[in-house]
Amino acid sequence: MKADLDDLLRSNAMDALLVIGPARHNPAMVYLTGLLHVSDGLLVKPRGRAPVLYCFPMEREEAARSGLETRVLNWHEFNQTVKGDTVELMARLCQHVLGEQRVTGRVAVYGQMEMGEALGALRTVEERMPQVRFVSESKHISVLGRARVTKDAGEVERIRRMGKVTVEVVGAVVDFLSSQSVAGGHLVAKSGKPITVGEVKRLIHRLLSERGAEDPEGTIFSVGRDAGIPHSAGLDGDLLPIGKPVLLDLFPCEAGGGYFYDFTRTWCLGHAPDDLAAVHELVLKAHQQSLASLRPGIQAMSVQERVCDLFEAQGHPTVRSQPNTQNGYVHSLGHGLGLEVHEPPAFRASVEGQVALEPGMVFAIEPGLYYPEREIGLRLEDTVWLRPDGKPEVLAPYPMDLVLPVRSRRKTSTIRKGKGPGHRAKL
């Protein structure tokens, strides 16, 4: 957690953090400053001292909203000196703030930047300031990575709020879909015009934006074969067929680049074919089994391993049994999330997954099974907080039903009735 920063700097033998870039859509900066309208900031946090945020004159009042000590840079002087050379500008800014804060030694550097320019600037700083050494650390062991992997109460509440937004939007999508009619095997509006994936995505965007959220990484709303390829996002012109999987993977964040939520449900409009229903039952079992096993101290990879056991026992290929499979269970069980939609810990059957779960971690659990050529793709995902009392809590519960009844269909459209977890009311 953020409160541990000095301890983490010490244990990683770092003398300071340097964070560069905007205070929006830039996780490391947003973590330390909050979401601000600051487009060019530099934050220095020497070990044992409070962070200082440097900004340009036009953004002085926005920077001050961080509540941190702020200093205004002499923009004119820098601008004149560097003569339009953005690499040199960045180098000089780094030199200035490190020098003024008397930083020497090992510096962990963060911020999403154009990597070519960053490389040039940081090399230049090291040449000019031999007392400074920028140290690269992988996210799962870096100072900020380790701080961010457990969330404090304020962070959890923000993720929970995004969860509330997410299930509200999902509920509205379900209401929209189930209030349409059917013609020619597809969902159609009362006018007879087919409902498209693009139309639903626009509805989702509007609902998110009305709730102070956005989906910078996109939204997956994919149908049939596309649902069988986990990152196929769905094409705007696609129609919504009856009796095929419709997968909605929604991962919005607070507008401006704040905390994320991650959520997936897969539905079948009207009725579900038997093979898809069987897959749904098994994925639901994997989800429930995983949730039940979560507790502090267990290895993330062990949860993934148990899901592989379950799927393999039913004859499904997995990333464990057939590492490059494009059928069956083709990804890992989950991932941490916070200011990025994918953060540590990883729930992989690999060294990366050899991390003991801790109270305060927030992560997505998302088992799935995929057979694109058979038009089968099904994933169920929730975001879970491992609470201080050691219990896992889904931050925004939502029903898991497969079949989404649609109007103008006969009783056969609800053949799966009663097989879900029983929360039909909202559907």
Place this chain on the structure above:
Amino acid sequence: MKADLDDLLRSNAMDALLVIGPARHNPAMVYLTGLLHVSDGLLVKPRGRAPVLYCFPMEREEAARSGLETRVLNWHEFNQTVKGDTVELMARLCQHVLGEQRVTGRVAVYGQMEMGEALGALRTVEERMPQVRFVSESKHISVLGRARVTKDAGEVERIRRMGKVTVEVVGAVVDFLSSQSVAGGHLVAKSGKPITVGEVKRLIHRLLSERGAEDPEGTIFSVGRDAGIPHSAGLDGDLLPIGKPVLLDLFPCEAGGGYFYDFTRTWCLGHAPDDLAAVHELVLKAHQQSLASLRPGIQAMSVQERVCDLFEAQGHPTVRSQPNTQNGYVHSLGHGLGLEVHEPPAFRASVEGQVALEPGMVFAIEPGLYYPEREIGLRLEDTVWLRPDGKPEVLAPYPMDLVLPVRSRRKTSTIRKGKGPGHRAKL
């Protein structure tokens, strides 16, 4: 333009481009692939050869939508090998794609990444592949920077479409504001509840999202003293007073991180004080004079110089006469825009502004005058395309009037009537 890439590689003595990261909110990648649902891509373009896009299996179909040659990486193997080390993963991916494409020599590297991890990965690649040297170039002279500074017809149409979205949204905001009432010197709804900055921003977000746009860099909607500090974005709780400047700076992009538009208007609700009206008249003159002077071959800085001449002649401090002034003309005249809201060319009175305008450039022209302590802040901004015929064209024209009449006000509320450019109908 993109068609010049090989020429630019040659003239910058580069052997290849390497672009890393997602094909969303990552300008270099989006420039070469289009907007895709690809979260981890690597694109290599050796000089004289077509680009190749590398992706992971789950994103194979999304990557193929780029129309480029795509190759699927063996995710499992990389994942096993690097044992969760994201820096090592990035290094190995770079090594793999550069090796497979037989790239040697000087490589220009692009992509928005966590800079600490990028630094470590690129250093590692250089150690292991001594035949490769990553070269950092400042944006205004780099291969992609020079390609992107002039836009082809397709790019201009996309920027124009964002312009259309922008002025539609601005028109709706104007309609919303002017249909409210006034009480206690502020705008209020019919219910008597004050209208807030936050309410208007939420309206803007909804209208943008309905039109396939987003504002990842935020929106400035600032009032009174805040309007006098160019990057103060406005606080959600602020009310909208009569007779004070209300500044809307909107810079949306295509949803997912595509082309931007940039636009500012400053209004005064009901009526304008004389000093603000005088400032408006002068800024409008600066805007018109700048537009009239734009043609291929002139130096960008010369346009900025003439605006400084105009403002200084009226006694206003400028960044030329008082480099660190926080009053008067406190910024430069404009900036290119495209896949970033700020790109070359810069309209600065510095070496950076010593760039001759070329047909195909698209840039924002935004003169302004600011006196925060006097509650004066006024900026007028349009996005301009320098056409192949050498004429400048505002891509989305919109009236420049200062006074925005509001209901329940007397005739005195329109004292500026007739002084604007005469396009009152929409206001």
